[in-house]
Amino acid sequence: MIKLFSAIREDELMSLISSIRSMRGSPVNMTKKIFLFTNCIICRSAFGKVCKDRGEFLTTLKEVLLLAAGFFMADLYPSWNLLHNLRGEKTRMVNAHKKVDAVMKEILNEHIENKAAGKKGNGEFGDEDLVDVLLRVKENVELQYPITNDHIKAVIFDIFLGGTGSSSSTIIWALSEMIKNPNVMIKAQSEGLGECREQTVIDGYTIPLKARVLVNAWALARDPESWDDPENFIPERFENSSIDFMGNHFQFIPFGSGRRVCPGLLLGFANVIHPLAQLLYHFEWELPNGTNPKDLDMTETHGLTTEKKENLYLIAIDYRNNEEF
Numbered sequence: 001m002i003k004l005f006s007a008i009r010e011d012e013l014m015s016l017i018s019s020i021r022s023m024r025g026s027p028v029n030m031t032k033k034i035f036l037f038t039n040c041i042i043c044r045s046a047f048g049k050v051c052k053d054r055g056e057f058l059t060t061l062k063e064v065l066l067l068a069a070g071f072f073m074a075d076l077y078p079s080w081n082l083l084h085n086l087r088g089e090k091t092r093m094v095n096a097h098k099k100v101d102a103v104m105k106e107i108l109n110e111h112i113e114n115k116a117a118g119k120k121g122n123g124e125f126g127d128e129d130l131v132d133v134l135l136r137v138k139e140n141v142e143l144q145y146p147i148t149n150d151h152i153k154a155v156i157f158d159i160f161l162g163g164t165g166s167s168s169s170t171i172i173w174a175l176s177e178m179i180k181n182p183n184v185m186i187k188a189q190s191e192g193l194g195e196c197r198e199q200t201v202i203d204g205y206t207i208p209l210k211a212r213v214l215v216n217a218w219a220l221a222r223d224p225e226s227w228d229d230p231e232n233f234i235p236e237r238f239e240n241s242s243i244d245f246m247g248n249h250f251q252f253i254p255f256g257s258g259r260r261v262c263p264g265l266l267l268g269f270a271n272v273i274h275p276l277a278q279l280l281y282h283f284e285w286e287l288p289n290g291t292n293p294k295d296l297d298m299t300e301t302h303g304l305t306t307e308k309k310e311n312l313y314l315i316a317i318d319y320r321n322n323e324e325f
């Protein structure tokens with residue numbers, strides 16, 4: 001499946017490289033470009049095409065990413081109704097939900113109509129896409145818990161949400177770290193490139209039934225007991241190391257671990273590694289206005305994915321203009 005989508009990745013990558021090339025040395029808002037890029041890959045892979053009114057929908061998607069994991073007083077005191085809309089969060093959530101639901105409904109209805117008109121599948125290659133498969137399962141398979149259109153809309157949105165920001169912010173952080181650590185960039189370029197089900201006691205702490213447990217993956221990856229010089233970007237630390245990102249080594253779990261491990265792990269990996277390698281292969285990168293890489297703002301935002309707060313603007317210097325992909 002991941003291989004099947006490689007044609008889509010290549011196509012989007014080619015457009016990305018050409019559009020950066022066309023900027024001819026002017027600053028490029030890489031944050032925006034890469035977010036659109038990963039979203040196109042996800043939409044084309046899962047739903048057969050990019051969605052209509054994409055600009056507005058992506059703004060809503062960003063709002064949802066922020067709202068879904070922001071800090072709200074009402075989470076601490078859920079029975080205090082007054083707190084629920086203290087700073088307008090509830091209104092923002094309801095509005096965002098309405099917009100998202102309208103887009104999901106449109107995707108779903110289009111699939112239902114195409115099916116009724118006899119189309120075999122809505123995938124880019126004429127076969128079934130994810131929504132077609134879910135609709136088929138809904139209609140033809142006897143399930144203990146039948147799925148409804150609302151479930152399908154929720155899955156589509158999960159894919160949008162899980163697949164877009166996660167991959168794009170990984171690329172943006174990797175580019176930003178490499179701008180700050182030019183030796184790593186040069187090296188890379190020269191290489192060519194839960195929820196608790198039963199009461200448990202862990203380490204003397206009682207985890208009550210149904211407690212919401214959040215594993216602090218950020219702290220694990222920065223634990224000086226597991227990592228030398230953990231605050232610094234030293235990708236070489238993974239060379240000749242048995243630790244990988246598949247969820248088996250608890251010092252490093254960027255995709256989570258266990259039964260709730262990221263189901264998009266392989267797709268996410270493919271969506272990050274190849275584009276990043278191509279961006280490094282085709283261009284030299286500089287900060288605009290002669291900014292010193294050491295001064296690049298690396299402030300993080302709070303949200304479902306940890307985005308870089310300030311957009312990353314870069315100047316691409318085209319040094320492989322005529323070479324093939």
Ligand code: HEM
Nearest residue numbers: 158162163166167170254255256257260261262264267268
């Ligand atoms: C670099 C890219 C990605 C990263 C770093 C990432 C990371 C994660 C993490 C940390 C989780 C939580 C795991 C846990 O709770 O233990 C997760 C869950 C999830 N991810 Fe990803 N992800 C990426 C790409 C994707 C893609 C491409 C998709 C889908 C197309 C996706 C869909 C999901 C979904 C649906 C879940 C929820 C799974 C569940 O709760 O059962 N992710 N991801």
